[in-house]
Amino acid sequence: MSGDRDAVRAWLDLLGASNALKKSVDAAFRAEFGLSISRFDVLAALERAGREGLRARDLSERLMVTEGNTTQVTAPLAVDGLVERVSDPDDKRVVIYRLSKKGERLFVRMAARHREWIARAFCAFSPAHIATLRKLLSTIELPAGSPAAGKDAA
Amino acid sequence: MSGDRDAVRAWLDLLGASNALKKSVDAAFRAEFGLSISRFDVLAALERAGREGLRARDLSERLMVTEGNTTQVTAPLAVDGLVERVSDPDDKRVVIYRLSKKGERLFVRMAARHREWIARAFCAFSPAHIATLRKLLSTIELPAGSPAAGKDAA
């Protein structure tokens, strides 16, 4: 019974920590590179996908975002020449996104800074602490019909 | 060095867990009560504040949100008669928000369901697990000039 309340407290802590760190990383990205964290996420997903690129649908899945959102968020990246948007010749319905050279170069710089910021945020964590945190987070039960329940992004 | 990567993995897990659970709770609130999680947060903050209510500025602080956002998110709640918005007679610049009777009644129902959902999400956690998770989350270091660094919402 009071366990319910403690679970709610843990939930509020989780939301608070995640929000605060996300805001801080987003602000740092904008200040240093003029790009939001959401756009960085696109670059990161495409970098992992390699020179093959990703279909719009798959990109949306990896970003855990709707397809409409993917269309929107990639548009300015394409305009800036960081991402290339090509139509699949085999199936003209599908659009493939892939990192441009310029996008790759920018991503490398952004990712390095990102690692630094995150390492600093977790500087008080031992490797065991990190493992424990990740284990606990993976123990959270997502309601059955929940959006993105069961997905695992590395 | 590989510790940096692990910290990033933990960070991605944190963001993912928080996002997924938030989406699920938001969807449930909308389906069952027609209110978003953000509006529920307003009701919760005002309920804690009691019949005194809260100045707009203080409400924004508790919600960890800008004042412009507070103005926007409270507006439909006031229209629906869930929140009362009164001008402070002592200082006509300040606006005070407080829960209406109707808002109180709705909040009680929403909070009960909220506890149920969260308890279910954390059903695999022992009290010790909960405590460990909260301890670890509080160990995350927010960059100095970061928005809302040092704030603590219970």
Added chain:
DNA sequence: CAAGATTGACCAATCAATCTTT
């Protein structure tokens, strides 16, 4: 018709500019 992507309308949040009151 079904699948993939885009569009349009809306909600939530930010910031900068403004207006009112002290």
Added chain:
DNA sequence: AAAGATTGATTGGTCAATCTTG
């Protein structure tokens, strides 16, 4: 002038409707 709140423009996200292609 400075403080409190609102407004307007912009970004990110959702969903439902549409358009194109298979």
